[in-house]
Amino acid sequence: MPTFYDRSAALVTLGCKVNQSESEALGRRLSERGLRLVPFDSSADLYVINTCTVTATADRKSRQLIRRARRHNPSSLVIVTGCYASVHRSHLHSMAQADLVVSNDSKGRLADLALEALGRATRTASGVAAPADVGAAPHGHTRAFVKAQDGCADFCAYCIVPYARGRPTSVPAQEIVSRIRSLASQGCQEVVLSGVHLGSYGADQDHSSPDLYDLRRLIVEILRDTAIPRLRLSSLEPQDISPGLFELWRDPRLCRHLHLPLQSGCNRTLARMRRRYTCQDFASLVEEARRAIPGVSITTDLIAGFPGESPEDFLESLAFIEGVRFARAHVFPYSPRPGTLAAGLPDQVPEPVKRERCARLRAVSQQSAAAFRRGFLGQTLEVLWEERAVGNRWSGLANNYLRVSAESALSLTNRITPTLITALEGEGLKGSVLA
Ligand code: SF4
Numbered sequence: 001m002p003t004f005y006d007r008s009a010a011l012v013t014l015g016c017k018v019n020q021s022e023s024e025a026l027g028r029r030l031s032e033r034g035l036r037l038v039p040f041d042s043s044a045d046l047y048v049i050n051t052c053t054v055t056a057t058a059d060r061k062s063r064q065l066i067r068r069a070r071r072h073n074p075s076s077l078v079i080v081t082g083c084y085a086s087v088h089r090s091h092l093h094s095m096a097q098a099d100l101v102v103s104n105d106s107k108g109r110l111a112d113l114a115l116e117a118l119g120r121a122t123r124t125a126s127g128v129a130a131p132a133d134v135g136a137a138p139h140g141h142t143r144a145f146v147k148a149q150d151g152c153a154d155f156c157a158y159c160i161v162p163y164a165r166g167r168p169t170s171v172p173a174q175e176i177v178s179r180i181r182s183l184a185s186q187g188c189q190e191v192v193l194s195g196v197h198l199g200s201y202g203a204d205q206d207h208s209s210p211d212l213y214d215l216r217r218l219i220v221e222i223l224r225d226t227a228i229p230r231l232r233l234s235s236l237e238p239q240d241i242s243p244g245l246f247e248l249w250r251d252p253r254l255c256r257h258l259h260l261p262l263q264s265g266c267n268r269t270l271a272r273m274r275r276r277y278t279c280q281d282f283a284s285l286v287e288e289a290r291r292a293i294p295g296v297s298i299t300t301d302l303i304a305g306f307p308g309e310s311p312e313d314f315l316e317s318l319a320f321i322e323g324v325r326f327a328r329a330h331v332f333p334y335s336p337r338p339g340t341l342a343a344g345l346p347d348q349v350p351e352p353v354k355r356e357r358c359a360r361l362r363a364v365s366q367q368s369a370a371a372f373r374r375g376f377l378g379q380t381l382e383v384l385w386e387e388r389a390v391g392n393r394w395s396g397l398a399n400n401y402l403r404v405s406a407e408s409a410l411s412l413t414n415r416i417t418p419t420l421i422t423a424l425e426g427e428g429l430k431g432s433v434l435a
Pocket of ligand 1: 152153154155156159160161162196197237
């Protein structure tokens with residue numbers, strides 16, 4: 001098996017946490033085979049662009065990154081993968097900037113394909129040095145994304161993901177547990193359990209089997225069988241949350257953060273989007289979460305200007321969203337994805353109207369986010385410190401996903417410390433390390 005100790009690779013990832021977990025796994029495999037991982041903006045022998053196609057902006061960024069890679073090193077090997085690569089394969093071929101296009105269903109073989117192609121491209125390479133970071137956990141051992149699930153069969157009217165990622169599949173629980181055990185033994189402090197439709201974990205199993213898993217059982221086993229200090233969940237679809245799931249948060253290792261994509265606060269729009277809950281269901285869920293998980297941060301995704309969203313629908317949605325008081329909202333203008341149901345719906349909303357609605361949604365969300373942050377002034381949060389920003393200034397993530405900075409002469413990388421919150425700072429908080 002050839003090794004590539006004199007070669008470098010740069011990976012860049014757009015989109016969801018599943019893409020991030022897949023890039024981390026790929027980085028690990030390339031690094032095990034001797035490739036040196038370098039920042040994307042440097043000159044590398046291999047570039048992998050793990051793309052996203054969830055919006056028109058994601059498409060544009062994917063194309064820009066491909067062109068950027070080619071500019072950084074015109075003789076490099078450029079591989080494009082991810083959802084943009086799966087859905088717009090022919091466009092990528094016509095762009096002629098990528099050497100290899102690997103769709104999501106072949107992503108598991110990407111490291112082998114890359115090494116094979118790199119071997120062909122660099123047959124004259126010589127010189128072997130010892131690998132510096134074989135088997136290293138990503139992010140300097142601090143946080144890692146572990147993929148538990150892929151694919152979706154919900155076919156929400158606006159969403160391209162079921163076409164880009166295919167049917168739901170779950171990673172066997174024992175594989176996930178052993179991966180997390182290994183990360184914990186390498187010093188990783190936080191695992192983000194990721195899935196395209198994480199709440200449907202286990203739905204693809206043989207239902208006649210006596211040994212069925214769902215998300216609840218998976219979480220219970222991770223907490224029981226690993227020593228990972230923190231476990232965070234990626235996005236959960238509101239309809240997937242089973243009664244009593246929030247009781248699991250009695251274990252303080254589960255991060256007090258829930259990302260629940262609402263998309264619209266108007267029942268008529270939700271129905272047209274083919275979402276499987278109503279605003280009332282969502283409000284009850286939020287109430288239950290806040291009761292069961294004190295201090296929980298509830299974040300969301302919102303779409304402005306879905307086809308047929310009338311001014312009244314929008315105002316109803318805005319009022320509902322204001323009432324929920326999200327800790328953060330990602331607001332997107334509706335962007336038609338060719339091939340989806342919504343792209344062919346009548347009453348498409350003009351772009352300037354979408355922009356104006358986005359601005360109003362962002363204003364409301366920014367207010368509730370600031371109020372949420374203010375609620376922690378004078379309180380102590382557990383912060384996982386990631387890196388020294390400048391001088392003695394450190395940056396880290398609180399258990400509830402708020403970014404915190406602090407001054408400290410101590411070496412805090414990869415430590416979780418109680419931190420007294422003293423001020424608001426940008427979209428985060430400022431604190432004073434207590435230990
Ligand atoms: S649940 Fe809906 S929005 Fe989420 S990935 Fe599936 S189709 Fe897309």
